[in-house]
Amino acid sequence: MNAKELNIFAAQIRRAALRAIKKVGAGHVGGSMSMAELMAVLYGDVMKIDPANPKMEDRDWLIVSKGHCGPAVYGALALKGYFDVEELDTVNRGGTRLPSHCDMKRTPGIDMSTGSLGQGMSTAIGAAWGSRYQKRDNYIYLVLGDGESEEGQVWEGALFAAQQKLDHLIAFIDFNKKQLDGFLTDICDLGDIRKKFEDFGWDAKEVDGHDVEALEKAIEDAKKVQGRPHMIVMNTIKGKDCTFAEDVLYNHHMSFNQEDYEAAIAALDEKIDRIKAGEV
Amino acid sequence: MYQVEEKISAEKQEMRAVFAKVIDEMAKEDDRVIYMDCDLMNSIGMAKYWKEHPDKAVNCGIQEANMIGAAAGMSATGLIPFTHTFGTFATRRVMDQVYVSAAYAGLNVKIIGSDPGITATLNGGTHMPLEDIGMMRCIPEVTIVEPTDCTMLADILRKAKDTYGVFYIRLSRKKADKIYKDGSEFEIGKAxxxxxxxxxxxxxxxxxxxxxxxxxxxxxxxxxxxxxxxxxxxxxxxxxxxxxxxxxxxxxxxxxxxxxxxxxxxxxxxxxxxxxxxxxxxxxxxxxxxxxxxxxxxxxxxxxxxxxxxxxxxxxxxxxxx
Missing domain, CATH: 3.40.50.920 (Rossmann fold)
Incomplete structure (x- = not known):
């Protein structure tokens, strides 16, 4: 996909994620919206995957450690054909294959069960170690939340991944500056998170997480650096491009009504039209 | 089938010696076997193995949570990781990692907790797991075994390797009393x-x-x-x-x-x-x-x-x- 197509895909992922949350009427809107461009870049262009064969041995893996943002991942998976888009309407309803938090036992295309914050760091490390040991030609992609990076396990993993020289581990922090109870700077500030990972021995860079070209270039550059795991800090906006969420302080988990939903979808459709017209 | 010794006597070797030998044998027979430890390789008799097989033995340092998570991730790629630390840290310190990353995810991790209960002796109350079985019992689909002597340990380790799922193996490092005759075999889940x-x-x-x-x-x-x-x-x-x-x-x-x-x-x-x-x-x-x-x-x-x-x-x- 080119940049235009990726931006359209990102808007479609936001649409699909909102549809997924809509049936229950409440969910993790903020963090699902802030990682939409990354999902578009990974599923639209970067990752070696086969929706018809989700367990393909040499596939690239995606571990979304901020597992509560399942709806954004499900949106991308549905649009890629892992399952029907209609199935998004079952999210968080009894018996669904699409629970709020990512579950590898239930959902085609989900590579790891996550939800208890910090744990995806270690499981991604294990997947990268195991892939290298078995000489697989693949990359392990990992998405961490910024609030999640307050967890000690993230830093255990940061030390260990550098020690093990896991250069096929490419991690992202969705640095949207907010956690459930407000701004990180008011609760548990991460400081210079890029520098911290660099000090832990990682190849670390910082990009605009809503710029699909910048994301692609950061991933390409990461693949050129050998012997170190990679951290791409994505500066993002929590609730990005969702009319009822973006300007709201507490937008981690939100409930919304039909009117809110329709307005958000209309705005996303309008954005898609503008992208198509070359205005964005 | 198992056969019981006529008379109880102390084992000639420590349990950890058999543990190290069997891990070595299993890894030679099966490339999927990976040994992981949190800075207790010397304590469990695996330091030699670690030096000889740096590709198959991982010393994680003192970070039990990361070890269990990494083991879960490895097992998701098809490997069979055996993790070791003291029983206290193998369970209560990593309860959530065992629960979510290993068991809930339906993965294949073999967790060794050494020095069960009072066998921690001089390490005292902080290192004396008297609750490890209880914690693991609360996690669905975890198999809990406590090998009694060297003969049973060798058999159970092999059966754990060949049985998919999360195992908690409670292991004394020291000399046990010899209960079973050499070559005895056991059925997991059967007294x-x-x-x-x-x-x-x-x-x-x-x-x-x-x-x-x-x-x-x-x-x-x-x-x-x-x-x-x-x-x-x-x-x-x-x-x-x-x-x-x-x-x-x-x-x-x-x-x-x-x-x-x-x-x-x-x-x-x-x-x-x-x-x-x-x-x-x-x-x-x-x-x-x-x-x-x-x-x-x-x-x-x-x-x-x-x-x-x-x-x-x-x-x-x-x-x-x-």
């Missing part, structure tokens, strides 16, 4: 009956197995015939054998190197309460913390000696109806 008797059944695990056999000898002198069954699999518990023992002997005593809450005693009591009316008593730590001391001191302090088991048997038999 090993090691002494016949008609008046009571003692279900025992770990270091309490030889104490139970000694108790049976003491009781024999008083005309009480005690059966002894080695319930080395605590989960899934062997319901059938418990029910049968209750029906045949009419009295049950459990003996474990663990808190009497949520260990072997609780597992057996749950089976009895739901299936058959039978008096029982539990030998083990009476809901208390550990402390420093040598094995003899600690067995007495915790009430885990052969004499303690024999007394419990007599109290339980006295409660038989009719």
């Amino acid at each position: 090993a009956k090691i002494r016949e008797g008609k008046d009571v059944t003692i279900f025992a695990t770990g270091i309490c197995v030889s104490e139970a056999l000694k108790a049976a000898e003491l009781l024999e002198k008083e005309g009480i015939q005690a059966a002894v069954s080695n319930m080395f699999t605590i989960k899934p518990i062997d319901k059938e054998t418990v029910i049968q023992a209750a029906k045949e002997t009419g009295a049950i005593v459990t003996a474990e190197n663990h808190n009497i809450i949520n260990g072997l005693g609780s597992a057996v009591a749950e089976v009895l309460a739901e299936n058959v009316c039978c008096p029982m008593e539990r030998i083990g730590a009476k809901d208390r913390f550990g402390e420093v001391g040598d094995m003899e001191y600690l067995k007495k302090a915790m009430g885990m000696t052969a004499e303690d088991i024999a007394s419990a048997v007599k109290r339980t038999i006295a409660r038989k109806e009719g």
Whole structure:
């Protein structure tokens, strides 16, 4: 996909994620919206995957450690054909294959069960170690939340991944500056998170997480650096491009009504039209 | 099939020596076997293996949570990781990682917790896992085993490797009493009956197995015939054998190197309460913390000696109806 197509895909992922949350009427809107461009870049262009064969041995893996943002991942998976888009309407309803938090036992295309914050760091490390040991030609992609990076396990993993020289581990922090109870700077500030990972021995860079070209270039550059795991800090906006969420302080988990939903979808459709017209 | 030694005697080698040997053998036979440790390679006798096989042995440093998560991730790629640290850190320190990353995710991780209960001796209360079985019992789909001697350890390690799922293997590093003849084989989930008797059944695990056999000898002198069954699999518990023992002997005593809450005693009591009316008593730590001391001191302090088991048997038999 080119940049235009990726931006359209990102808007479609936001649409699909909102549809997924809509049936229950409440969910993790903020963090699902802030990682939409990354999902578009990974599923639209970067990752070696086969929706018809989700367990393909040499596939690239995606571990979304901020597992509560399942709806954004499900949106991308549905649009890629892992399952029907209609199935998004079952999210968080009894018996669904699409629970709020990512579950590898239930959902085609989900590579790891996550939800208890910090744990995806270690499981991604294990997947990268195991892939290298078995000489697989693949990359392990990992998405961490910024609030999640307050967890000690993230830093255990940061030390260990550098020690093990896991250069096929490419991690992202969705640095949207907010956690459930407000701004990180008011609760548990991460400081210079890029520098911290660099000090832990990682190849670390910082990009605009809503710029699909910048994301692609950061991933390409990461693949050129050998012997170190990679951290791409994505500066993002929590609730990005969702009319009822973006300007709201507490937008981690939100409930919304039909009117809110329709307005958000209309705005996303309008954005898609503008992208198509070359205005964005 | 297993065969029981005629006479109890101390093993010639430590459990950790057999552990190291079997891990080495399994890794040679099966490339999927990976050994992981948190800075206790020397303590468990794996330092030599680590130096010789740096590609298959991972020293994670002192970070148990990351080790369990990384093991889960490795197993998701098809490997079979065996992780080791002391039992306290292998369970209560990483409860959530075992729960979510390994068990909930349906992965294939073999967790070794060493120095069970009072075998931690001089490391004392902080290092004395008397709750590890209880914590692991609460996690669905986890198999919990406590090998009794070197022969059983070698067999159980191989069976754990070949059985998909999360295992918690409670392992003493030290010399055990030799209960089983060389070459014995065991069935996970099936108790090993090691002494016949008609008046009571003692279900025992770990270091309490030889104490139970000694108790049976003491009781024999008083005309009480005690059966002894080695319930080395605590989960899934062997319901059938418990029910049968209750029906045949009419009295049950459990003996474990663990808190009497949520260990072997609780597992057996749950089976009895739901299936058959039978008096029982539990030998083990009476809901208390550990402390420093040598094995003899600690067995007495915790009430885990052969004499303690024999007394419990007599109290339980006295409660038989009719």
